[in-house]
Structures are given as structure tokens and as C-alpha cells.
Amino acid sequence: MSDNRRPAGAMTAPAGPFLFRAHPGPGLEVAFTSVDAGNLAFHVSGTPAAGSKSNKGDGSITGGDGGAGDSRERVRASRRGVEAALGVPSGRTEYLTQVHSARVVPAAGRGWGESPAAEEADALISPTGRDPLAIMVADCLPVVFASRRSVESPAAVGRDGRAGASGPGAGGANPLTGPTAVAHAGRRGLLDGILQNTVEMMRREGSGHEPGDIQAWIGPAICGRCYEVPEQMRLDGSAQIPATHSTTTWGTPALDLPAGAQAVLESLGVAVHRSPVCTREDPRLFSHRRDPGRGRFIGLVWRREEGQGTSPGEGSEGSEGSEG
Ligand SMILES: [Zn+2]
Numbered sequence: 001m002s003d004n005r006r007p008a009g010a011m012t013a014p015a016g017p018f019l020f021r022a023h024p025g026p027g028l029e030v031a032f033t034s035v036d037a038g039n040l041a042f043h044v045s046g047t048p049a050a051g052s053k054s055n056k057g058d059g060s061i062t063g064g065d066g067g068a069g070d071s072r073e074r075v076r077a078s079r080r081g082v083e084a085a086l087g088v089p090s091g092r093t094e095y096l097t098q099v100h101s102a103r104v105v106p107a108a109g110r111g112w113g114e115s116p117a118a119e120e121a122d123a124l125i126s127p128t129g130r131d132p133l134a135i136m137v138a139d140c141l142p143v144v145f146a147s148r149r150s151v152e153s154p155a156a157v158g159r160d161g162r163a164g165a166s167g168p169g170a171g172g173a174n175p176l177t178g179p180t181a182v183a184h185a186g187r188r189g190l191l192d193g194i195l196q197n198t199v200e201m202m203r204r205e206g207s208g209h210e211p212g213d214i215q216a217w218i219g220p221a222i223c224g225r226c227y228e229v230p231e232q233m234r235l236d237g238s239a240q241i242p243a244t245h246s247t248t249t250w251g252t253p254a255l256d257l258p259a260g261a262q263a264v265l266e267s268l269g270v271a272v273h274r275s276p277v278c279t280r281e282d283p284r285l286f287s288h289r290r291d292p293g294r295g296r297f298i299g300l301v302w303r304r305e306e307g308q309g310t311s312p313g314e315g316s317e318g319s320e321g322s323e324g
Helices: 072-086 187-192 194-204 231-240 257-267
Strands: 018-022 028-033 104-106 123-126 133-137 141-147 180-185 214-218 245-247 253-255 271-274 297-303
Touching: 028 072, 028 141, 072 297, 104 194, 123 133, 123 194, 133 141, 133 180, 141 194, 141 257, 141 297, 180 187, 180 194, 180 297, 187 194, 187 231, 187 257, 194 214, 194 257, 214 257, 231 245, 231 253, 257 271
Parallel strands: 104 123, 214 271
Antiparallel strands: 018 028, 028 297, 123 180, 133 297, 141 180, 141 214, 245 253
């Protein structure tokens, strides 16, 4: 049963286009945008879609619209605005064409401004940690990952020739300079293994295997008290991931996807920071169920190159990601 526990790491709220922003490692940025950043998805009309096939009860967040509303130019401007606030070179962030799959792909090395078509997949990995990665959501879970390098990995050996202590929060001797990733975990992706696939590829690309070597931020998503589903869907989901079993505040069957994601990740030795914010209940975020077709926000991660400029403007002293 879900109880919306306090997250392991604080998810506090800086002002501006971000609901949450943290610097959990050297040069490392982890952020979730709010509605103030604007709609960041080209495939969403940006206006409530009349008669859109929303609320199918399957958690699908890809409306079939694509109609007028937000022009592509407005989305481009919003994406550039987020990049400017973080210090990411304009157009350099990598996005995916998200299809509710369990497919993970490596970063292409080209951002949305340079590449005409994004690859179809639902998780994206940067083996170096230096590619700015974004994942779009509006009720489904955005999960952002950072990691320490494994001891066996060539780049793992620190100045003193050994890896640092593991465990959440340890950051000195062996900071989070390994692969990063973002994942889109809706009901289908979660049950089909998108998070397991992401962690597996991160480890293949050099992330450590010790508990806490990989850290995950589960961003704002529809909560277990709001995500109503048919009884059969609740049974199927909780048969696979018991932690997803939930009931709405109005007493009907529900799934708690954030709790399910946390359980899956912790079973893999990932240290989890979980946002307590529900997209359906909090107007600072886009919610497909509350307001279909209005927009998508993003979870984002990247690590700034040494010597690369710090973020301009926008107070950059967001909360540290590790404690609270
Ligand atoms: Zn809720």
C-alpha cells in the first residue's frame, strides 16, 4: 500500500523554470522543470485537446493530437530557455521519441537542434555523463540517473589509485562522474523493465555495482492515490511489482508507480531520491490526466566540462541533492 513516504533525498523547490534542481556532484546538474518552463514537447498541442483519447486508463501520456496550439517555434524557444538557465549549449540537449517501450539507447552526441529526428526509445544513456539528456513526461515517471564509475572501469581510478567509499551521499573520493541516464517509466515501461534495462546498460558502460554507486531521482509523477486503473490492471501490476498496489482517495483501484519504481531500483542497489509531488494535484506541473494535451515537462541531467562556464543568471545554488 502506498504511503507517499518521504524521499531518501530532499526534493526541494528552487524558483524559476525548475521545480527541482540539484548539483549532486562536480559539474553535475539534475533538474525537473515546472510549467513555468513551458511545454517542452513538439508532439503535444499545448492546448487541452478536445476529444483527445486521454484517460484510457493505461497511463498513456502520448496524446494522438499534434494539432495546432504551441507552434514548434514556441517549443524551441522553451527548450532554449531551459538550456540557457542551466548553461547547456543551445540545441545540445538530447531528447527521444518516447513510445512506452523498454528500449534504452546511448546518447547520439547530437542535440535536438542538430538532429532532425529523435530516436524511438524510452531511456537514454550518456556513457561519459557529459551529454545533456532530457526525458518528457506529464504523469508518467521521469527518472534521472547519475553514477560513480566502477572500480574495474579504466576511468574509475582516482588520484590515489582507489575508488572511494560507496553509499548514498559519499561524494568526495569517488564522486558521481560516471555514466548518466534518463528514463520514461509509465505503467507499461515500468512493468516491461525500462528501469532494469537502464541500470544494466549503465553498468555495462562503466557505472559501479556497489550499493549506491548509481543514484536515481524519481521526479514528480501521478501518485498512488490519484492513478486510478481498472481492477484487473491493478492485479496485473501488483502481481509483478507488489509495491504498485494502491487505492485512490475515492476508494477505487489504483497503481502507485513511484513506489513501484523505488522498489525496483532499490532491489538493484540503486540509491533513490523520490519527489513527493503529485503531477495531478500540483498545478506547477503538467498532468495528462488533469489537463490532457497542455504540455510536457522534463527531467534533465548533464555534467559540465571542466572549465566550461557556470550557469548564467538563475541562482545556481539549488539545493544539494543528497540530503534533506
Ligand atoms: Zn495524487
